[in-house]
Amino acid sequence: MSGRRTLDALLERHGTTYAAEAGIRLRDTPQPLYQLLVLSDLLSARIRAGIAVAAARALFSRGLRTPRRMADATWQERVDALGEGGYRRYDERTATQLGDGALLLLDAFGGDLRRLRREAGGDVHALRSGLRRFPGIGPTGADIFLREVQTVWPETAPYLDKKALQGAERLGLPGTPAALTRLARDEDPAVLAAALVRGALDKG
Structure with missing residues (x-):
């Protein structure tokens, strides 16, 4: 062939x-970009991709679609949503990471990942390093985010x-x-x- x-x-x-599978209509706007960050965190754990996608959908179906809603949710609410999606092995640690990451995004970037993009100034390495500031986003999570976001952030492609x-x-x-x-x-x-x-x- x-x-x-x-x-x-x-x-x-x-x-x-993976964003489409998780029900994220990816655009260069704050809410879907944040949802992609959440999905990248979930996908980067040593867990089947289908479970990570289901957990993301469960979080979003419970209204945890923005950093403010994620930060305002209780730790137990985040754990319960992850469990609903079958994300049980890492649920407690990930619930903490999602809360801390939402607060960081709100405090450092006003809840808008486009500010991180502007800060990177078209430098993909700087953008990758910036993403790794978020709890739970290591090298694998940053790669996942950048693979998926390149449709709306063409400088990464x-x-x-x-x-x-x-x-x-x-x-x-x-x-x-x-x-x-x-x-x-x-x-x-x-x-x-x-x-x-x-x-x-x-x-x-």
């Missing part, structure tokens, strides 16, 4: 971003981290972001990244 046919098959099977490139290698696709972007042509870079990551994780 040619590289393009392989990629087309991958996109047909796995061409959904193409953002294909080690996990995405692992998927490309597994499928015999080109091994560099530039070559993969050329092969994908006009495909949404966040969809491409998510598909490659899912390809790396899909045991089938």
Whole structure:
């Protein structure tokens, strides 16, 4: 199978971003960007992606869609929402991280991650470092956020981290972001990244 046919098959099977799966309508506005930060925290734990997505949906369905609502919720309310989504192994620690992270976002950036973007000034490394200030967002969480946000923050594209490139290698696709972007042509870079990551994780 040619590289393009392989990629087309991958996109047909796995061409959904994690944000879309979690019900986040990603735009360059404060609420969906914050929801992506929450999802990135959940996905970065050693837990199945489906459980992390379900936990994010549970949090959002309980109204915890903004940093103010997250900060105002009790620790137990956050634990209960995570448990509803099946996120039980890390629920207590993550409930604390989400509360502390919401307060940090409110205090340092007025609840608006676009201020972090402006502070980074188009420097992806600075943006990645800024994201890592948030509790629970380590290197993996920052990579997840940047993979997903590149549709609305185009200065980060193409953002294909080690996990995405692992998927490309597994499928015999080109091994560099530039070559993969050329092969994908006009495909949404966040969809491409998510598909490659899912390809790396899909045991089938």
